Amino acid sequence: MGKTLLATAAFCCASTQLAYSQNAPANPSQGQLAAPYGAGPATNNNNNAWGVANTPTGSKAAGPLSTIYAPDIDKVPSPGTIVIRLNGRVEVAVAATFTSVDRGTNANGTPNGFKLNPVGIGSYVRLYPGFDGLAANGLRYGASVELRENFGAGASTTTTTVGGITTTTSTAFSPSANTSAQTVFVRRAFTYLASDKVGLVRLGQTDGVLGLFDNCIFTSQCWDAGESVLHTGGLGALAPSAVIIPFAWLNQSGAEYGNNKIVYLSPQFYGFDFGVQYAPNMGNAFQNAGLNVGCTQASASCISLTSGNDPTRWYNQVGVGLRWQQTFGAVDVKAYGFYETAGKENLTTAAYTLPSPTGSAATLRYDNLNFYKAGLAVTAYNLTAAIDYIGGAVNGALAMRPAGGAPMNAWLAGLTYANGPITLGAQFGMIDSQGAAQLTNTSQRHEYEVAFGGNYKVAPGLQLVGAYTYAYRHQGRFNFAQNAVGTTHDVQAQQFVFGTVLTW
Numbered sequence: 001m002g003k004t005l006l007a008t009a010a011f012c013c014a015s016t017q018l019a020y021s022q023n024a025p026a027n028p029s030q031g032q033l034a035a036p037y038g039a040g041p042a043t044n045n046n047n048n049a050w051g052v053a054n055t056p057t058g059s060k061a062a063g064p065l066s067t068i069y070a071p072d073i074d075k076v077p078s079p080g081t082i083v084i085r086l087n088g089r090v091e092v093a094v095a096a097t098f099t100s101v102d103r104g105t106n107a108n109g110t111p112n113g114f115k116l117n118p119v120g121i122g123s124y125v126r127l128y129p130g131f132d133g134l135a136a137n138g139l140r141y142g143a144s145v146e147l148r149e150n151f152g153a154g155a156s157t158t159t160t161t162v163g164g165i166t167t168t169t170s171t172a173f174s175p176s177a178n179t180s181a182q183t184v185f186v187r188r189a190f191t192y193l194a195s196d197k198v199g200l201v202r203l204g205q206t207d208g209v210l211g212l213f214d215n216c217i218f219t220s221q222c223w224d225a226g227e228s229v230l231h232t233g234g235l236g237a238l239a240p241s242a243v244i245i246p247f248a249w250l251n252q253s254g255a256e257y258g259n260n261k262i263v264y265l266s267p268q269f270y271g272f273d274f275g276v277q278y279a280p281n282m283g284n285a286f287q288n289a290g291l292n293v294g295c296t297q298a299s300a301s302c303i304s305l306t307s308g309n310d311p312t313r314w315y316n317q318v319g320v321g322l323r324w325q326q327t328f329g330a331v332d333v334k335a336y337g338f339y340e341t342a343g344k345e346n347l348t349t350a351a352y353t354l355p356s357p358t359g360s361a362a363t364l365r366y367d368n369l370n371f372y373k374a375g376l377a378v379t380a381y382n383l384t385a386a387i388d389y390i391g392g393a394v395n396g397a398l399a400m401r402p403a404g405g406a407p408m409n410a411w412l413a414g415l416t417y418a419n420g421p422i423t424l425g426a427q428f429g430m431i432d433s434q435g436a437a438q439l440t441n442t443s444q445r446h447e448y449e450v451a452f453g454g455n456y457k458v459a460p461g462l463q464l465v466g467a468y469t470y471a472y473r474h475q476g477r478f479n480f481a482q483n484a485v486g487t488t489h490d491v492q493a494q495q496f497v498f499g500t501v502l503t504w
Contacts, residue, residue: 076134082131085129085130085131087127087129087503087504088127089226091123091227091501092123092499092500093121093499094119094121094497095122095495096495097120097239097493098118098493099491100493101240101243101480101481102240107482107486122237122238124148125148125149126146126148126149127145127146128145128147129147130142139193140192140194140195141193141194143191144190145186145188145189146189147184147186148184148185149183149184150183150184150185153173154172154178155172155173156171157169157170158170188206189206190202190206191203199265199266199267203262204260204261205257205260206261208257208279208319209263209276209321210250210251210319210321210338210373211251211253212263213251213336214252216251217375218251218375218376218377219375219412220388220412220413220414221251221252222384222418222425223414223416223424223426223454224451224453224465225465225501226501226503227499228252229451229453229469230427230449230451231247232254238497242473242481242483243473243492245429245447245473246396248396248410248429249373249390249412250390250398259279259284259317260279260283260285261278261279261317262278262279263277268325271324271325273322273323274320274321274322274323275319275320275323277317277318277320279317281304281315282313283303285304288304306343307345309348309362311346311347311363311364311366312362312400313344314345314368316342316343317340317341318340318341319341320338320339321337321338321339321373322337323335330380330381331379332378333376333377333378334375335374335375335376335377336373336374336375338372340369340370340371340373342368343368344366344367344368344400352365355402357477360438361438364402364403364437366403367400367401367403368393369393371390371393371408373389382417383415384417386414386415388413389411390408390411391409391410392407392408393407394408395408395435395437396433401433401434402434402440403440404441405437406434408433408434409433410429410433411429413428414427421458422454422456422457423456426452427450427452428449430447430448431445431446433445436475439485442477443476443477445473445474445478446473446475449470449471450469450470451469452468453465453468454466455501461502461503462501462502463500464498464499465498465500465501466498468496468497469493470494471494472491472492473492475488476488
């Protein structure tokens with residue numbers, strides 16, 4: 001029986017080794033370890049019930065694209081031991097970005113005097129501390145954390161309105177002040193319990209069934225060394241927000257894994273495995289008592305509201321999925337289906353209103369989350385063709401659809417080729433959704449994007465990435481440059497990016 005899902009990306013106590021002129025050996029007591037390269041960052045450690053490093057189908061036909069980490073090089077614990085990890089990732093990207101909002105405009109379309117430099121250099125760091133354990137009775141257990149870098153504004157801005165004329169002034173921060181504004185935040189934090197006969201249970205701020213079913217195969221995100229140019233990377237990180245298309249397909253996205261949940265994944269039976277998840281709200285229950293939250297009683301600041309002043313809030317999220325994986329000679333086939341639903345907060349502090357281009361989205365009725373997803377991937381001779389689809393009562397990246405709004409239909413197709421140190425890929429995605437809630441029964445949103453490129457593995461832990469991305473957004477009577485209902489203002493963008501990605 002083929003063993004499924006990703007493997008533990010774990011090796012003990014990795015850190016940067018100092019190079020001494022006398023070539024002295026590393027001192028483990030100082031947190032230094034000289035060892036062969038492991039597999040890289042452990043965003044999702046031990047995603048199976050066995051802790052064994054293999055491709056999701058356990059077959060060579062699946063090719064190197066079936067898992068981000070190569071087989072049989074990750075340390076997994078032996079009975080009665082634990083493996084402690086400190087994996088990391090540093091990426092630096094140089095980009096040339098050209099968009100239709102490089103020159104700023106006022107609401108009436110006149111120039112506002114601001115212009116962007118198309119060339120940018122971005123860098124970020126991510127750390128993945130955690131551990132994996134194996135009890136003598138066969139119980140697997142562990143925890144994992146993902147820490148990310150956050151960024152502040154590049155200037156201090158002040159907006160004033162005199163005589164109906166709005167003026168914005170800004171003062172640029174120094175390079176030192178820009179670095180001081182950067183912070184580190186927690187992106188994932190979960191624990192897990194697993195058994196090869198029972199399955200895997202994950203608890204906390206963690207990926208749901210979608211993120212664990214697809215480690216980048218169905219959504220074709222494997223070719224760019226994890227930069228994810230259509231999802232947070234590339235345009236999503238280095239371009240003005242007006243041109244960024246939300247990642248509607250959800251797999252491996254913050255909208256999908258950012259809230260606290262319980263997830264169960266079954267063992268595999270004849271190529272099939274299934275998963276189920278439940279989340280009580282859109283965040284973390286500790287937020288009710290968080291610093292400066294103000295949730296002294298049921299009020300607008302509470303994360304667990306079921307009634308109040310925000311009809312766009314969903315709660316009691318439930319998702320179920322079924323996946324099938326099988327190998328036929330030199331051909332590896334994967335497919336999955338998924339369904340998710342959630343309730344919605346009742347608006348009890350104001351009266352509901354009807355959609356209107358001059359109205360507010362905060363008093364409209366919204367439908368319960370109710371959507372379905374499916375994906376198919378076929379790999380043969382190092383080439384993977386994949387397609388992923390999402391549709392139903394959802395609006396963009398896991399947002400509720402306004403009542404009477406258009407259903408979302410979004411598909412993402414990709415080709416990926418991997419051979420030795422070279423990986424090449426191309427993606428094309430199209431999204432039709434309701435978009436702006438106020439424009440229900442007036443217009444719908446249409447977006448599409450394309451990306452292609454690849455990466456080259458220069459040495460263990462070092463990859464060079466190159467990519468091109470194009471994006472286009474349209475909705476009648478919506479001004480993307482102002483992020484507001486008004487005159488129609490479409491936006492488009494293209495970007496050339498080259499990056500270095502180092503992982504340990």
